[in-house]
Amino acid sequence: MRVAKSAPVPRRPIHYVGIILSLVIIGAYFTLPFVIQPERGPSTVAVLTESKKANELGLFKTGLELIPLAALGILLLGVWNVIAPAASRAISLLMSVAGLLVVVYYINFFRDTPLGPPNEWGEGSILGSLDIAFWIMLVAGILAVLQIAIPRALPDERYRITKLFGNQESVILFGLLFLIFIVGIANPRFLQERNISDILQGNAYIAVAALGMTMVIVTGNIDISVGSLVGLLAVISGRLVVAGAPSPIAWLIPLFIGAGIGGFIGFLVAYLRIPSIVVTLGMLSIIKGILIIWTAGERVTDMPADYHLSQMRPLGIPMPIIIMVLLTIVVVLWMRYSATGRAFYALGGNAEAARLSGLSQRRLLMTVFTLNGVFVGIASVMYSTQFQIIQVTPPPALELSIITASVVGGVSILGGTGTAIGSTLATLLLNFIRSAMIFINVSPFWLKAVQGLLILATVLADLIRRRRQRL
């Protein structure tokens, strides 16, 4: 007889999820070889499995056979869960791992599979040739991974789970992995190293600019002039090096000019008390105008070979990725552990309380805008050294991409919360989404609509999560 230390955990429907999912997976798996679709002939998976069996070393070499084993694991965990509902936190974690195995085996299986003939899903996509049992298994596997997000324990137990997995950063990370899995299955070319690396390299500068933006937004301010500032600093850097300055100088000068302009914005905000959105709205026009007048629309070309910082690959890793990762780590640690970093949160959380605790609001605002200018400078150099030419017009609505990345990454626009890792992950998520939509053949005309919808979904998911945690 067990002595009840606290109130017994009631058994709820959620506790049966493991049993149900595992039975679905096993059931679907064993129907696979027998599925015959009249219009397409026998099931693709069945054919592939058969042919591999014949050609290679037999049953356990296709990888697909490991799926029922993982499902068996989920079944056992599911039974355990029903018997001992109190232990469900640990069980659901293990179950997620088992579900992950199911999904990974799919990826593994289809990575070696030759692409099918053209079908109604488009050239070379295997989506159309897969039968329904395949999808059932996959969805069940994914559900087994995701079931951990469903709270089933008592509030105090739940608290520890949400603390680990319930923050915006994990939500985005899971979203990112989920997207990569799904799109990778639909079109394995998405997972090619070149594509992944292109997405990372091409947008690393946005992630770096979003780091600065994150700090600005954490203090309860905003900077909408960053887009045009990236354009201006990129052209300055390019023209310097074309005029004969050594490359390191051309890389550094934009940082200083960025810091100067950021400091000026900070001065207007901190000392003359103009709201940051107004100052940067004005600066947006001023910088964009100067850029157009100064360059007269002429793009910069003929940079020397050693100027292209973003094309370098020390240790085989592209430079933009290195810069992005390093800066993200630095900013995360700095904002978390330095006095100034903490003060940013304090200022954004409650300006009056921050003032009363002896923080100088003016100095903090000057610091944050100057730092933001430096990050914009770094981003602009990453942007300008990316290609052989520098366009004088930065990507349209760049400031919106940067702000969106920060906000989706969990920075509250009201200030006081948010981390740098979230903003970097969000930059990646947003750009993976864009690339993924091309790979699964979404009409290019609808790209932006789908993207807007996904941004909205992310924001809503975050709000719902926060509301849940407050309960």
Place this chain on the structure above:
Amino acid sequence: MQETTPAPRNPTVSEKLRRLIISQEGVLFLIMLASVLFLATRTDKFLTVDNLLQQGRFMTEIGLIAIPMTYIIITGGIDLSVGSILGLAAIVLGWTWQELGFPLELAIITAIISGTVAGFVNGLFIVRVGVPPLIMTLATLALYRGLAEGISEARSARGYPEWFFQLGQGEFLGIPTQLWLLIFAVIIFGIVLARTRLGRALYAIGNNETGARFSGLTVNRHLLFIYTFSGFMSAVAGYIFVSRVSTTRSDMGTGMELDVIAAVVLGGTSIFGGAGSVPGTIIGVVLIQLLKNGLVLAGVTSDATIVVIGSVLIFAILVNNFIQSRRGEG
């Protein structure tokens, strides 16, 4: 140590005048007057009736959207999706008419309804789900523009009948048709904001939302209304835009949100909410339009004008801050 007596019952005329001049709108009006005079000395093509009326044509769309934007910013919110709603409404107009074969009148109504619904969706999520306005409208900025692009598939609709251009290109009693619309809208919604219960409620919400809630104001309903209103006005502006330029394209109104916000803020509306007025906003809209036009006529390249406008925006807020803080002390 001048007259610091607490508000005399009957202020003299000179006192009234002084108060008017150092009000937000008064200062801005003087800045506008000065720039008009300055520009008039640089070129004789600027201060002509024809030119000024023509400029009225160009600023109507921004002016119409700036009115609900004033309301929204007064409550402490913001709407970044207005340019996209304008584009969406324009595309819906052209698409329902040309592709779906709606009669043009019905197409116009459909366009305005779809814009209104777009604004309503913004308001609904802001009020019901509690998404901060900046984030919500940032998302719908992309979403609505995306819908416009998706529906139009980069085709443009043109070839409208003659009567359709009356609003955007015609005249009524010698004044561009759409300018009448703007004038009426400014008068009506200016009075609504300054003199009605609805208007006062918006200020109350902007000053202290919780306080307003506890005073029994239906805050949610007010907010829902103004975001829907913003969608409606953006759609109307979209209709005027199409009528003025004779074609629809999905990129119409791109970046317009910043122009509108600049005009509203220039007009003395506090971005933190609680203060602002429709006359101020309209002075802001007019000032920006006249500066753009006057500088171009005076031989400045049109790209350079945005530098001036950006500077004027910061400068005007600076001057106003300075004067208002002096008044607060004095």
